[in-house]
Amino acid sequence: MTESFNSTECLGSVLRHLEFLKNMDNGWNHRLLYTDAWNMAMDELESWMLSGNMKTRRDALGNLYGRIEGRSDKTVLLLSHYDSVESGGSYDGALGVIAGLAVLDTLFLKYGTPEHNIELLAVCDEDGGRFKSSFLGSRAITGEISYEEIEGLTDAAGLSFNAARERAGLAPIDEEILKSCKRSDILCAFELHAEQGRKLYDSGIPAGIVKTITGQYKIKAEFTGEANHAGTTTMQDRQDALVAAAELVGFVQQLARQSGCDSVGTVGVLEVRPGATNIIPDKAMLIADLRCPQSEVLLNMGCSFEKKCNELALKNGLRMHIEYLCRQMPVPMDECLTGLSREIAEELNIPYLDMFSGAGHDIQIISSIAPGAMIFVQSERGISHSPEEYTDAASIKIGMDILGEAVYRTAYKTCSQVSHSI
Ligand SMILES: [Zn+2]
Numbered sequence: 001m002t003e004s005f006n007s008t009e010c011l012g013s014v015l016r017h018l019e020f021l022k023n024m025d026n027g028w029n030h031r032l033l034y035t036d037a038w039n040m041a042m043d044e045l046e047s048w049m050l051s052g053n054m055k056t057r058r059d060a061l062g063n064l065y066g067r068i069e070g071r072s073d074k075t076v077l078l079l080s081h082y083d084s085v086e087s088g089g090s091y092d093g094a095l096g097v098i099a100g101l102a103v104l105d106t107l108f109l110k111y112g113t114p115e116h117n118i119e120l121l122a123v124c125d126e127d128g129g130r131f132k133s134s135f136l137g138s139r140a141i142t143g144e145i146s147y148e149e150i151e152g153l154t155d156a157a158g159l160s161f162n163a164a165r166e167r168a169g170l171a172p173i174d175e176e177i178l179k180s181c182k183r184s185d186i187l188c189a190f191e192l193h194a195e196q197g198r199k200l201y202d203s204g205i206p207a208g209i210v211k212t213i214t215g216q217y218k219i220k221a222e223f224t225g226e227a228n229h230a231g232t233t234t235m236q237d238r239q240d241a242l243v244a245a246a247e248l249v250g251f252v253q254q255l256a257r258q259s260g261c262d263s264v265g266t267v268g269v270l271e272v273r274p275g276a277t278n279i280i281p282d283k284a285m286l287i288a289d290l291r292c293p294q295s296e297v298l299l300n301m302g303c304s305f306e307k308k309c310n311e312l313a314l315k316n317g318l319r320m321h322i323e324y325l326c327r328q329m330p331v332p333m334d335e336c337l338t339g340l341s342r343e344i345a346e347e348l349n350i351p352y353l354d355m356f357s358g359a360g361h362d363i364q365i366i367s368s369i370a371p372g373a374m375i376f377v378q379s380e381r382g383i384s385h386s387p388e389e390y391t392d393a394a395s396i397k398i399g400m401d402i403l404g405e406a407v408y409r410t411a412y413k414t415c416s417q418v419s420h421s422i
Contacts, residue, residue: 004344004347004348004401004405005103005106005107005400005401005404005405005407005408006401006404007102007103007106007397007400007401007404008397009106010102010103010105010106010400011102011393011396011397011400013102014098014099014101014102014396014400015393015396017048017098017101018090018091018094018095018098020044021041021044021090021094021098022090024037024040024041024044025037025040025041029084029087029088029089029090029387030084030086030087030088031082031083031084031088032083032084032086032129032130033062033083033124033125033129033130033131033136033164034062034130034164034165034167034168034170035130035168038082038083038124038168039168041082042058042062042064042082042122042124045064045082045097045101045122046058046064046066048098048101049064049066049101049120052066052101052102052104052105052108053068053105053108053109054066054067054068054104054105054120055067055068055069059140059141059180059181060171060173060177060178060180060181061124061125061136061137061140061173061178061181062124062125062137062170063121063122063123063124063137063140063141063181064082064121064122064124065119065120065121065122066101066104066119066120066122067117067118067119067120068104068107068108068113068114068117068118068119069113069117070113070114070115070116070117070118070411071113071114071115071116072115072116072117073117073185074116074117074185074186074187075116075117075118075119075183075185075186075187076114076116076117076118076119076187076188076189076190076407076410076411077118077119077121077186077187077188077189077190077366077370078096078100078103078104078118078119078120078121078189078190078191078192078403078407079096079097079100079120079121079122079123079138079189079190079191079362079363079366080093080094080095080096080097080100080122080123080191080192080193080362081093081096081097081122081123081124081125081126081127081137081362082094082097082122082123082124083123083124083125083126083127083129083137084127084129085127085129085385086129087386087387088127088129088385088386088387088389089383089384089385089386089387089388089389089390090387090389091194091379091384091389091390091391092127092193092194092196092384092385092389093123093126093127093193095192095193095194095377095391095396095399096191096192096193097120097122099192099396099399099400099403100120100192100403101120102400103400103403103404103407104118104120104407106404107404107407107408107411107412111408111412114411114412115411115412115413115414116187116410116411117411118407118411121141123137123138123362124136124137125137126138126361126362127385130155130156130164131153131154131155131161131164132153133149133153134326134360135360135362135365137362138362138365138366139365140178140181140182141181141182141183141365141366141369142182142183142365142366142368142369143179143182144365144368145178146178147173147174147175147178150162150173150178161173183369184369186366186369186370187370187410188334188337188370188371188372188373188410189363189366189367189370189371189372189373190337190363190372190373190374190375190403190406190407191361191362191363191372191373191374191375192374192375192377192399192400192402192403193361193374193375193376193377194376194377194378194379194384194389194391194395195208195357195376195377195378195379195382195384196357196358196359196379196382196384196385197358197359197379197382197384198379198381198382199353199355199382200353200355200376200377200378200379201378201379201380201381201382202382203353205351205352205353206350206351206352206377206378206394206395206398207345207350207351207352207353207375207376207377207398207399207402208352208353208354208355208375208376208377209338209341209342209345209352209353209354209355209373209374209375209376210333210338210355210356210357210373210374210375210376211332211333211338211354211355211356212293212330212331212332212333212356212357213293213330213331213333213356213357213359213360213361213363213364213374214262214291214292214293214330214356214357214358214359214360215291215292215293215294215295215298215328215329215330215331216289216290216291216298216326216328216360217288217289217290217291217298217301217302217305217324217326217327217328218287218288218289218324218325218326219287219288219290219302219305219306219322219323219324219325220285220286220287220322220323220324220325221245221248221285221286221287221288221305221309221320221321221322222283222284222285222320222321222322222323223241223242223244223245223283223284223285223312223313223316223318223319223320224241224282224283224318224319224320224321225238225239225240225241225280225281225282225283225316225317225318225319226238226239226280226282227273227274227279227280227281227282228279228280229278229279229280230277230278230279230280231278233280238280239280239282239316239317239318240280240281240316241272241273241281241282241283241284241316241318242272242281242284243316244284244312244313244315244316244318244320245270245272245284245285245286246284247312248267248286248288248308248309248312249267249270249286251305251308252265252266252267252288252290252305253265255290255301255304255305255308256290256301259292259297259300259301260297261292261293261294261297262292262293262356262358263290263291263292263297263298263301264290264291264292264358265288265289265290265291265301266288266289267286267287267288267289268287268289269285269286269287270284270285270286271283271284271285271286272284287325288305290302290305291358292330293330293356293358294330295329295330298329298330302324302327306322309322328360328364330356331364331367333363333367333372333373333374334367334371334372334373336371337371337372337373337406338373340373340406340409340410341373341375341402341406342354344402344405344406344409345402347405348401348402348405350398350401350402355376357374357376359384361374373406375399375402375403375406376399377391377395377396377398377399378391378392378395379391380392
């Protein structure tokens with residue numbers, strides 16, 4: 001390494017941009033797809049890209065690109081998302097986008113035209129806060145999203161996807177428009193993100209190099225029994241749907257604990273019908289979220305969950321229906337690019353942790369069309385998806401130094417790690 005990327009000069013602008021965004025929406029961070037706050041933030045980001053010598057483009061879905069032209073027809077991509085969850089924090093996604101913006105700007109000012117194009121991608125919808133469809137932006141880029149799926153989406157107010165687009169001044173999506181979002185020229189991709197957990201914070205290690213992004217099942221289980229009088233129906237005559245669902249909640253906890261391998265299990269949704277103190281519930285629906293970075297363990301967790309549902313239905317005289325809402329296997333990051341990230345961290349004397357990500361990220365989707373790497377920095381107390389989330393300037397600088405050097409070596413130099421990857 002002759003001269004490493006040093007983010008000292010651009011760190012101030014990153015902090016100013018993050019602060020600007022925080023204040024723009026009165027601190028709400030309510031950037032749900034196609035809302036006014038989302039639109040305003042995208043406009044602002046585009047103007048920052050333009051002042052940073054980038055050519056900008058929005059695809060039909062709303063993904064925003066800032067591009068520095070290179071000599072070849074291949075592209076090194078830096079990405080993160082620009083939407084937020086409802087009342088989210090100021091760093092989730094936004095940190096990666098704004099840090100990426102500063103990295104590109106600095107590289108261009110320092111080294112001029114790169115060998116390969118460099119693009120900053122601000123993904124329009126990762127968290128899926130409005131339409132409950134995760135990774136919408138990146139799945140449009142890989143071509144994994146169908147028009148039928150888009151057609152079926154509605155927000156909490158019952159507004160269809162295309163009606164929401166119309167309100168935001170965008171043309172309705174059709175099959176052809178969706179296809180136009182696809183990319184096939186990506187050489188490699190990097191995502192910088194604050195860790196959404198406390199491994200780095202607790203260990204005091206400043207950087208994380210992600211080896212694998214965890215697998216995730218979201219399983220909807222519905223029990224149907226018989227509604228009847230709570231006072232007159234004897235205990236042996238009951239078909240109480242909630243009794244089965246309640247036992248299943250405890251089972252999910254036990255299942256995750258017993259599976260080991262960093263498995264986790266959550267029931268965050270439980271609906272009971274009819275919901276009266278004097279009526280035995282005839283319907284209970286819950287959604288279990290099971291995650292594990294090891295494929296085989298996750299598969300076993302899914303099987304055990306299904307088996308338990310059948311047992312509980314039989315034991316309580318109920319009918320039962322299971323539906324997988326998400327069946328995402330663990331995604332390993334590209335070995336060569338994670339090797340490059342490690343090498344850079346070592347050269348820069350930055351202690352790092354080899355780790356898995358317990359949260360999903362756009363890079364796991366983009367990894368199906370290009371080799372990808374992910375870098376984590378600390379989030380104070382591991383807090384994420386909350387207005388309380390915070391990453392300090394020193395951590396941001398560490399992330400940008402690794403990211404900047406990795407982009408320099410892949411876009412300006414034809415580094416062996418990338419040519420080996422593709
Ligand atoms: Zn995020």
